[in-house]
Amino acid sequence: MILKPAVACSTLVATLLSPLAAADASFDRCIGELRSEAQTRGIRAETFDTLTRALEPDRSILSQLDYQPEFRTPIWDYLAGLVDDERIADGRAMMEQWAATLQEVEAQYGIDRATIVAVWGIESNFGRNFGKRPLLTSLSTLSCFGRRQGYFRGEFFAALKIIENGDVDAARLSGSWAGAFGHTQFMPSTFARVAVDFDGDGRRDLIDSIPDALASTANFLAKAGWVSGQPWGHEVTLPAGFDYSLAGRHNKRSIAEWARQGVQRVDGVALEASTTATAVLLPAGEGGPAFLVQRNFDALYSYNAAETYALAIAHLSDRLRGGGAFVKPWPTDDPGLSRAERREVQTLLTRLGYPVGEIDGLIGKTSREAIQEIQKTNGLEPDGRAGRYMLNVLRRLAGTAQREGS
Known part of the structure; x- marks a missing residue:
């Protein structure tokens, strides 16, 4: 059958829109299902x-479900x-500004x-980066599509509560794609379980009350088992011939036993003859720094279920106390960049004629594609990586371009 032009056009439009319409209908059906369950959770129908x-x-946001930088980014990039x-x-400025609250x-x-x-600092850069996605939109989407719908439904109901x-207020409840929000990025169910009203205004508010967020x-x-007065752990050196099968956060032995095996703190302080359970952590394998971690490291781990994340908080806390960088270097010839250096990368790309958008220190898709193009032009592996080596390449290219243009 040959369709008249108007009929053919309307049929084509209907064909193109039908998957979207079906998806919207699916979302509407899902919201209907959630409504019934919400009432069993004590949420009023109104x-x-x-x-x-x-x-x-x-x-x-569905593409984000299988991406976590803690597991995909080399640890030297992640920590840098x-x-x-x-x-x-x-962080030191915040410790001074909020000293009285922190003391309480x-x-x-x-x-x-x-x-x-x-x-x-790690979670929101001291309140500067809350995330801009409306939580109810993100959590309702994840409750209806993709994997782990059961988990996200629980978070959706907690957000409604x-x-x-x-x-x-609903208008203030924005955060990450997965539903974390506020100064220290609690998931809604975590909020329900442990958030406190520390400023005494009758509300538990992690967005507009820094005292509530810190407390x-x-x-x-x-509640995660933090042991007051104990460290999270220490960087250590391992003896020659160390059995690396003994490493791992769950493979715990007493500090005294590790000391008998020849494990030593890098700062020269003797390990105590203690029965405290500890584990050897090798976040970059045998060639990188080694750490002897205690119960408090596990408490940090419980915040985001990633060892690299826990190490970032542990290391930042040490630096805030006046400690130094790790002694043993990471096993790479291309170290990661600080945020200031990443902003320099973006600035140099812009100067070389590659518009990368806002100079924010976040190396996104546009910046990586620009780096890949430069790498191809200069006979380098086009991996799009913004490391120390590529920063030096960009500095040289920008310097050459400036001299040729002057």
Whole structure:
């Protein structure tokens, strides 16, 4: 059958829109299912209807489900951007500014201020980076599409309850693609379990109350098994012939036993003859730094379930106390870049004629593609990596371009 032009056009449009319409219908059906379950969770029907009436799915977040930088980024890159001079200076300034509050939090929860501030710095850069995605949009999408829908439904209901209880207004509840929000990026269910009203205004507010956020973080760590007065661990050297099969966060032995095997602190301080359970951690394998970690490292790990993340907080907390960089270098000939150096990379790319957008220190897709093009032009492996080697290449190219243009 030959269709008339108008009929053919309408048929084509319908064909193109049908997958989207089907997906929207699927989302609407899912919201209907969630409504029934929400009532069994103690959420009023009026609250649910009001907060979900205008929701539309954001499918762009589904690609994030299988990406976590803690597991994909080389640890020397990951730590270089998280524990840099800029964040250390900011953290010390925050410790001074919020000294009185932190002193009260320490007294009540037994968590030292450097650790609390380190979590704050890693999670939101001291409140500068909350995330801009509306939580109800993200969590409803993840409740209806993709994997782990059961988990995200629980977080969706917890977010609705936060709003219903009056702790945070719906318009203020924005955060990461996965639903974390506030100064120290709690998931809604974590908020329900451990958030506290430390400023006494009758609300638990991790967005507009820094005292609530700091105290809630301390409460989280206390409930995660933090042992007051103990360190998270130490960088150590391993003896020749060390059996690397003994390494691993779950393979615990007493400090005294590790000392008998020849494990030593890099700072020369003798390991105590203690029965405290510890483990040897090798985040970059046998060629990188080694750490002897204790129960408090496990408490940090519970915040985000990644050893690299826990090490970032542990290391930043040490730096805030005046400690230095790790003694043993990472096993790479191309070290990672600080945020200031990453901004320099973006600035140099722009100067060389590659528009990369905002100079924000975040090496995204556009910056990586520009780097790849430069690498191809200069006979380098086009991996798009912004490391120390590529920074030096860009400095040379920009210098040459400036001289030729002058």
